[in-house]
Amino acid sequence: MTDPDGGAALADGDAPDLPRDLDAARDALIDWYEADHRDFPWRRTDDPYEILISEVMSQQTQLDRVVPAWEDFLEEWSTTADLAAADRGDVVAFWSNHSLGYNNRAKYLHEAAGQIEEAYGGAFPESPDELQELMGVGPYTANAVASFAFDNGDAVVDTNVKRVLHRAFATPDDDAAFERVASHVMPPGESRVWNNAIMELGGVACGKTPRCDEAGCPWREWCHAYQTGDFTAPDVPTQPSFEGSRRQFRGRVVRTLGEYDELTLDELGPRIRVDYAPNGEHGREWLRGLVSDLADDGLVAVDETGDDAPSVRLRA
CATH class of the missing domain: 1.10.10 (Arc Repressor Mutant, subunit A)
Structure with a gap:
């Protein structure tokens, strides 16, 4: 179900403070992101293999620690063919030595590489649904790879994005509402830049302790939290004592x-x-x-x- 803006239709009460000029808010966020953002190396590529590695590594590891591990991994196994041919024990040992969280993720990556080589002839599937057929790739990771590699994804909804939507547009703390609002506000056909931008906003400006002015948040003129001083969010149960005071x-x-x-x-x-x-x-x-x-x-x-x-x- 879509609306005239091209996104999913909203239910009553989904986003009571959504700006009337949604295109202006969209443009402001994209301009803010494109002007200056954290320069992670996986943001400079559209290679789905490299992006998949970054997404899996990032699940339990701070991004600044992921960078050297990601670079080392790709130096060791630069393609799915290299990874599929590797000894699984070596892949797991790499994962453990770089403190990248559950070792099962290394096993799943190794198996997914084998799937891509054997079932897909070395070419990645491109849609979120197809990507979920890969071992260990759930809905979030599949959508992220589809977005960042193929510009073919849906709106990403993670904890940071939920916090942004709750504060900016008074979206209720409800997973279905977050999905509808995230899809509604994403410009059609721009999942790569949009998902990067809104995740950057949540990571840089709209964290648990918001940095609205310091980070030059592009949504201040529309933001419910900025106007009211109430910066609570699903993962922020109590309002910070300083912000907005x-x-x-x-x-x-x-x-x-x-x-x-x-x-x-x-x-x-x-x-x-x-x-x-x-x-x-x-x-x-x-x-x-x-x-x-x-x-x-x-x-x-x-x-x-x-x-x-x-x-x-x-x-x-």
């Missing part, structure tokens, strides 16, 4: 003023909060309160000469 914004005011001699409230506001609007909920009166607190603490000086838009500077 007055204390955080006070710190941003001080840091921002450290870069400028003096700013009016309306010049300062957008620099500390992307949704600042002079007459909005987080507008001039809200900012006056922050500045007043800082002035009482002796940290800033306020010039009230301009009644509508007083100026603020750090106190010497």
Whole structure:
């Protein structure tokens, strides 16, 4: 079932804060990802074998530790034919020596390589359903390989993506809802860049402790959590005490003023909060309160000469 945007249709209550201009949100995320992202070597290839190795290795190992193991593995067995011909004991020993988690994964990879050589003539199947026929390849890994190797996958839904969708669009903590919303927001036919981008967002900007402004999250202007200050998520049962707090914004005011001699409230506001609007909920009166607190603490000086838009500077 699809909708006019090309994704899966949503059920009532799936994404109450989904932006009306979904294309703008899509473009913002892709632009953010393409401008700057973590440069893992498997992101520079569309070889399905190399991508499968990275996906299996990443299941229980931090990505910065996966990089050297992935490079060593491919130096040892650079193709499925090489891996299929290898002694299984050598493959398992490699896995164990590199602390890559359950050794069964090494056995499954070895067997999958044999399947590809014998049943598929050395050519990888390309769809998620076909990829699941390989030994040890479940729905998530199959979809990841289909997406990143063939641009032929569905929306990836892992813990990071669930956290993003819950915070950004108020998606309820329900697996079926996450699947529908993830499919709905992914641009049709762009699974490679989209799944990389939304996973990057969850890993870099929208972690358990969010780094919205520090990482330049491209969804701040649409994000339910950013607007409300409620950063709870399925894997974050309690709201971080600092993120979204007055204390955080006070710190941003001080840091921002450290870069400028003096700013009016309306010049300062957008620099500390992307949704600042002079007459909005987080507008001039809200900012006056922050500045007043800082002035009482002796940290800033306020010039009230301009009644509508007083100026603020750090106190010497």
